Amino acid sequence: MTSTPGFTYRFRPPHGRPEDLGGRAPEYRRTEEGGVLIERDLPVQLRDGTTIFIDLFRPADGTPAAPLIAWGPYGKHGHTRMAVSFPKSGVKEESMSPHTVFEAPDPIYWVPRGYAVINPDPRGTWFSEGRATYLSPDEALDFYDLIEWAGTRDWSNGKVGLSGVSYLTSSQWHVAALNPPHLAAINPWEGWSDFYREVVRHGGIPETHFWGYLPTRWGRSTTEVEDLPLETRERPFFDEYWASKRAEMSRITVPAFVVASWTDQGLHTRGTLEGFKQIASAEKWLEVHGRKKWAYYYEPESMVRQTQFFDRYLHGRNSGLENWPRVRLEARERFTVGRVREAAKWPVPGTQYVPLFLDTESGRLEREPVPREGSLRYDPLGEDGPGSRAVFTHRFEEAVDLIGHMKLRLWVSAEGADDMDLFVAVQKLDAAGEVVPFAFYGQFEDGPVALGWLRVSHRELDEARSTPFQPVLLHQREIKLAPGEVVPVDIEIWPSGTHFEAGTSLRLVVQGRDVTRYPLPNVQPLHESTVNAGTHVLHAGGAHDSHLLIPVLPAQPGPAREWTP
Helix, strand or coil, X not given: CCEECCEECCEECCCECHXXXXXXXXXXXXXXXXXXXXXXXXXXXXXXXXXXXXXXXXXXXXXXXXXXECCCCCCCCCCCCHHHHCCCCCCCHHHCCCCCCCCCXXXXXXXXXXXXXXXXXXXXXXXXXXXXXXXXHHHHHHHHHHHHHHHCCCCXXXXXXXXXXXXXXXXXXXXXXXXXXXXXXXXXECCCCCXXXXXXXECCEECCCXXXXXXXXXXXXXXXXXXXXXXXXXXXXXXXXHHHCCCCHHHCCCCEEEEEECXXXXXXXXXXXXXXXXXXXXXXXXXXXXXXXXXXXXXXXXXXXXXXXXXXXXXXXXXXXXXXXXXXXXXXXXXXXXXXXXXXXXXXXXXXXEEXXXXXXXXXXXXXXXXXXXXXXXXXXXXXXXXXXXXXXXXXXXXXXXXXXXXXXXXXXXXXXXXXXXXXXXXXECCCCCECCEEECXXXXXXXXXXXXXXXXXXXXXXXXXXXXXCCECCCCCCXXXXXXXEEEEEEEEEEEEEECCCCEEEEEEECCCCCCCCCCCCCCCCCXXXXXXXXXXXXXXXXXXXXXXXXEECCCCCCEEXXX
């Protein structure tokens, strides 16, 4: 065990051998390919003497290059072949070279443009020395050391940038908060910023599928790795351990180009936007799209914007960055169709937060409070159908854009149970009442507008961090329901951006299991360990002000753009 203030790490043997996923024992190799000098298994010594291994790609002619580092535990050694491993991801095989590792920049694109790409195996992963911890303060110090190593080599121009998706973004938040002297710019591209709230427990409900898979994917080693499954079982509430995995965003001052999507509900959407909102960087830009995350990272248009950003801050070039809007958002009409909006900040200034009140008798969401009290019951353990969910709809008489945070205020009680797991989905219906599909979770094309979750015993709010449109839960204790007790709960629905035409409808679904489910082994957010039992009761009308708060902006004029997935 390694000590960190307030807690002690738990370690275990690795989840698998590096060789099982194509790893090989370190052996320094130096080759050249099309003007790119490739150094494999290059050792780098960290401040405590531990050696990690990196792969380095840089110009063969020795021209000083700007280092781009992609820090993650997935293995520096192999081409991911996204089109094969994730055939529905939209990533085209021809869009990247065989040297591109998982969720990382393509060296063959970047090196001819004056960059060096570094893919490390962090401490304790694969064949690097030491014991692995994940998105920890210790790991951030190691990342700091690699940035300073890269910024002081004779082949380096001294200005280091960070790039990559998911873990490769979350690690950027942590190290950027330490402000390494040679770090010049970061490009966080969809990555969580609060491990507990965004990955491990959604609204207090344990995530049981994706989080069960991730530690095994990270845990290839020849030493020991942090025992994340054990830590998760032992730490059901937000404590100093989970706090250590939440970066100190307010300490980040480096220029940042942050890219999020509306489609990564249950993984990266919330955390990426929270990161942009909280970082102190004076020079920061945000782009939010409605497409598949991996494909969008490698799309030619995205590569151009990444290049413009890094050219400005790592090379001092006039790249056109001065013409960018600070915030660029896609208002989705449906999968593959949307409109781009520009804004000065996030959340978007001028947003009107409008309550839609639940009417349990008509099943509608009304603009005015419903005077009569009513209730609606459903079976939280039932299969999909009328008796297993509560459904409410609101038809828009004129076109609007809903961009930002939604909040669901419910009054609830349980019959035959002392707790409830609530699963919430917001959907768009076309004029004929059919569900309009959107991209979802990197691979799927029939997802919702947005999702929310709550375990009712975790309903206590963090009043200091909550806002009228975004409730934030404390997760410090359980407050169970007494028999017959009716309580108000506020449910955070993750941010989204959607265009609703006149005659289309918003549908709100509340039920006792995941609204979006796909056949296994598809990677997806699932919550299969619920506390649900008995009957769920929703109360609305009169003294029970159950409502959905929606973020309304005037619809963007002009035709929508259709793109090819």
